Amino acid sequence: MEQELKQANFAFIGFGKVARAFARLLINRRKWFIRKYGVEWNITGIATNKHGISIDPRGLPIEKILRSWKAHSSLNNFHNGPACDSHADFIRQCGADVLFEMSLLDLSGEPAASHIHEALRAGLHVITTNKGPVATHFRRLSRLARQRDVKFLYEGVVMDGAPVFNLFRNTLPSTHIRSLRGILNSTTNYILTQMEQGASFETALEYTRKKGIAEADPRLDLEGWDSAAKLSILIQALMGGSVKPDEIERHGISEDIGRKVRAAVRRDRRLRRVARAYRQGGRVIGKVELQELEIFDPLASIRGLSNILVLNTDTMQELAIIENNPSVEQTAFALFSDLVSLM
Ligand SMILES: NC(=O)c1ccc[n+]([C@@H]2O[C@H](COP(=O)([O-])OP(=O)(O)OC[C@H]3O[C@@H](n4cnc5c(N)ncnc54)[C@H](OP(=O)(O)O)[C@@H]3O)[C@@H](O)[C@H]2O)c1
Incomplete structure (x- = not known):
């Protein structure tokens, strides 16, 4: 009997160089996720600053978005979900299990810290490459994640993919x-x-x-x-x-x-x-x-x-x-x- 696949929904904040490289990697490993974990993923929302916002509860056509991406592209053309007036709205409505925060570095940590706070509060796991919110709001966000029983992960904030935090956590x-x-x-x-x-x-x-x-x-x-x-x-x-x-x-x-x-x-x-x-x-x-x-x-x-x-x-x-x-x-x-x- 064929095993039933589990569904995992992801949302992105930021669709710059890092986010697009990550989307390409996810696509490249789509079959690997199915084979290894029985998990099929969808990106159900992407929010940016000037390039629009889009949500689709059935999954955005990410390969098409990547193929057609140009400096002036707008994600609004792919929107097929509830109206969003703000990024907080987006986080609540995107239907994701995991939010990837990949917006621009600002040393105040904002608005990324608010994005992460909103997502953790709503029960989403958060994974980020954005140093600002991790440096300036580390304790508050880590505590909130523990209280909500979700993960707040940030391996990419120091030395990209080289294991630093995961190495310390898992092997030392x-x-x-x-x-x-x-x-x-x-x-x-x-x-x-x-x-x-x-x-x-x-x-x-x-x-x-x-x-x-x-x-x-x-x-x-x-x-x-x-x-x-x-x-x-x-x-x-x-x-x-x-x-x-x-x-x-x-x-x-x-x-x-x-x-x-x-x-x-x-x-x-x-x-x-x-x-x-x-x-x-x-x-x-x-x-x-x-x-x-x-x-x-x-x-x-x-x-x-x-x-x-x-x-x-x-x-x-x-x-x-x-x-x-x-x-x-x-x-x-x-x-x-x-x-x-x-x-
Ligand atoms: N590049 C690297 O090698 C590298 C390495 C480690 C960590 N990082 C970190 O990873 C993050 C992303 O880097 P990147 O190189 O992908 O940057 P990027 O190419 O400049 O893209 C940044 C993205 O964030 C979006 N954005 C900016 N302000 C926003 C806001 N207020 N709300 C929602 N979205 C917003 C931008 O929207 P628009 O598209 O509308 O402008 C853009 O899509 C940064 O925090 C950076 O410090 C980068």
Whole structure:
């Protein structure tokens, strides 16, 4: 007798580079979900800022939407559901079991934090790649998820699909993290390491924009806000601290950084922007600093878009996670791996 398939409905907030890469990955693994979990999925709603909103309780024609997607496309043409006056309305009416929050980074955390709050309150699991709400509302949203007995997952907010939170949660039982340090921002690292080879600041930044790696507002990368938000999340999720991004000391980089990059190379050292957290007198302190590193420091060998996180633990001593030259496909995989953990 054929096994009856279970139905899982997903809703997206944001349909940018990450969301479209995730949709492509879901399509690619459609048969795998059926084979492995007996689950057939539908995307029943997508909401954006300027590209409209659409709901279809029977499932949106996602392949057609992706095929026809252009800069000025509107999702309103695919709407076949109840009228929505707001994103809160959308969340309540989209008929989803899981909301994927993939809207733009804003350091206030809003409006994404309200989207996530609304979804958790309505009993939906939430999976996000948006650092803003996780950094600024971590405790409140995690508590709400526990109260509602749903999951609030955010693997993609640090190092894309490389396992950081899932690794800690699932494979490092009873482990205390004493300190951590890493290179967490691909755009800045690409600029610094390209400048070591003579490239200009502007050319290197332009490349990260074209690859879809730089934030929509690249000042968030250059001024260290992106690293500070990631560090704040690591501190809250892995070290039990409560440091917000604006409480983290930051060093930005600008066009005149070339002089320092070349001076470091002349001394046979490397300039890197290092995010680090350590414990001091019962508190956790976070810093995002430009550091000249010895050539044999593992962080000095991290080049281009690559990232590294080194955890100093009481069980494994030093454990390093490296992500080599990520793109949006790796961010999409973070959403995918969080989703699979719900199955
Ligand atoms: N790109 C990466 O490699 C990467 C890696 C890790 C994490 N992230 C994070 O993932 C998220 C998405 O990144 P992305 O590269 O896909 O960005 P993107 O291409 O700029 O797309 C952002 C999407 O969010 C929508 N949006 C913006 N404000 C909104 C609002 N107030 N309500 C609803 N939707 C809104 C936009 O709508 P419109 O289409 O109407 O403008 C767009 O569809 C960001 O938070 C980013 O920081 C990205």
